[in-house]
Amino acid sequence: MSWVTIWSHAHRGFLSYGKTSGEIQLRFRPLTKARHIRLVFANEYGCAPLTISDVSFSSGNQKVELSSFYVQPGEIYSTEELMVEAENEIWQINFFAEQAVSGYGFTDSDFCGHPEKKGTINFCPGLLAIEADITAGNCILALGDSLTEGGAWTAPLQQRLRDEDWYLVNQGINGAQLLKNSSDRVTQDPREFFYGYAALTRLKNCLKSHRSVKVVILSMGINDLVFSSSTFANLQRGVEAIFTECDAHGIRLFVSTLTPFTGYPDVTPSKEATRLKINQWIQQRFGEQALDFAAPVSKNGVLKKEMDSGDHLHFNAIGGRAIVELINIESLKGG
Known part of the structure; x- marks a missing residue:
């Protein structure tokens, strides 16, 4: 037996939206048939200790209560077993957090019903x-932006993989960029990195906090093009840095092509040309470990109408399912 990360959600800094204090109750659909789990807490963007108290875990008629603890900045804290x-019983996790400055929104495809929150809880x-x-x-590990976070x-x-004890975890952050720390304001304060750290920093942090990672799927670069006008060479170097980090840990890297964004504000023919160029390079560089996300959702260089969420950049659930259909599960697993 070994410990395997079966679920996670990427953190972001949210200081400008108010420090979070209060009680949280999360209800999960059962994620595994395993009978022993641990909860993992982090203080990834904070600069002061995070206090976690009144922690409990319930499944069926059983409830386990845990002692309070502190999570230091940059620390990863795992609970007892x-x-x-x-x-097939709903899992319920309760805890109280004080003065938190990082976390995530209360949306996740594995949450059952609406999370309950009391106090100044926005994230x-x-x-x-x-x-x-x-x-x-x-x-x-699915390392991405809003196209990943949205599920x-x-x-x-995830549903295709879990029955075989392969657990894809969603480490997407909307607005995230491959090449740089990003925010919705000008800042160098990590607590304000509302769109998260640059991809390489996020990957390194994940490899410290996640267990039994065998594969990384990288799906990033669109925000770099749309909002930062990144060059082909810079994007290329960013992807290669992710590959080098994965290779150093014996992890296989799959890289997705960038899906269409023509029609989205600030997209120019030059940015579209760079998208096409980086996609061609990804397919040549990574071969069978290139995932051509763009192919099933594209028509004449734009998102197919039936797969467009409405802004010409974000594909919808129909597009997501079409992408999954093209993924060779056995290749992903190394078979």
């Missing part, structure tokens, strides 16, 4: 991941 009482702080004690389980392709792919 928790017993999952029965299969879910602290809880980063759930890991389980599984025989021969594996984690796949259009990650959610259906």
Whole structure:
């Protein structure tokens, strides 16, 4: 048996939206048949200790309460081992957080119903991941932006993989960029990085906090093109840096092509030309480990009408399912 990360959600800095203090209650659909799990907490963007108290985990008729603890800036804290009482029972996680400055929105495809929150809670702080004690389980890290965070392709792919003890975790952040730390304001304060760290920093942090990662799927670069006018050479170097980090850890990297964005504000013919050039390079450079996300959602260089969420950049659930259909699961698993 070994510990495997079976769920996680990317954190972001949200200081400008108010520090978070209060009680959180999260309800999850059962994620695994394993009977032993641990909760993983992080303080990825903070500069002061994060206080977590009144922690409990419930499944079926069983409830386990945990002692309070602090999470230092940059620290990863794993709880003691928790017993999952029965299969097919909703998991409920409760805790109280004080003065948190990073976390994520209360939306996730694995949440069951609407999370309950009391106090000055605008974002879910602290809880980063759930890991389980599984025989021969594996984690796949989906490192991306809003097209990943939204779950259009990650959610259906998760469902295909979990029955085989492969757990794809969604590490998407809307607005995130491959090449630089990003925010909705000019700042160098990590607590204000509303769109997260640059991809390489995020990857390094994930490899410290996630267990049994065997594969990384990189799906980033669109925001760099749209909002920062990044060059082909810069994007190329950014992807190569991710490859080097994965290779150093014995992790296989899959890289997606960039899906169409013509029609979205500030998109120019020059940016579209760079998108096409980087896509061609990705396919040549990574071969069978290139995932051509653009192919099933594109028609004449734009998103297909039936797959366009309305802004000409974000594909919808139909597009996400079409993307998943093209992914060779056995190749992803290394078969």
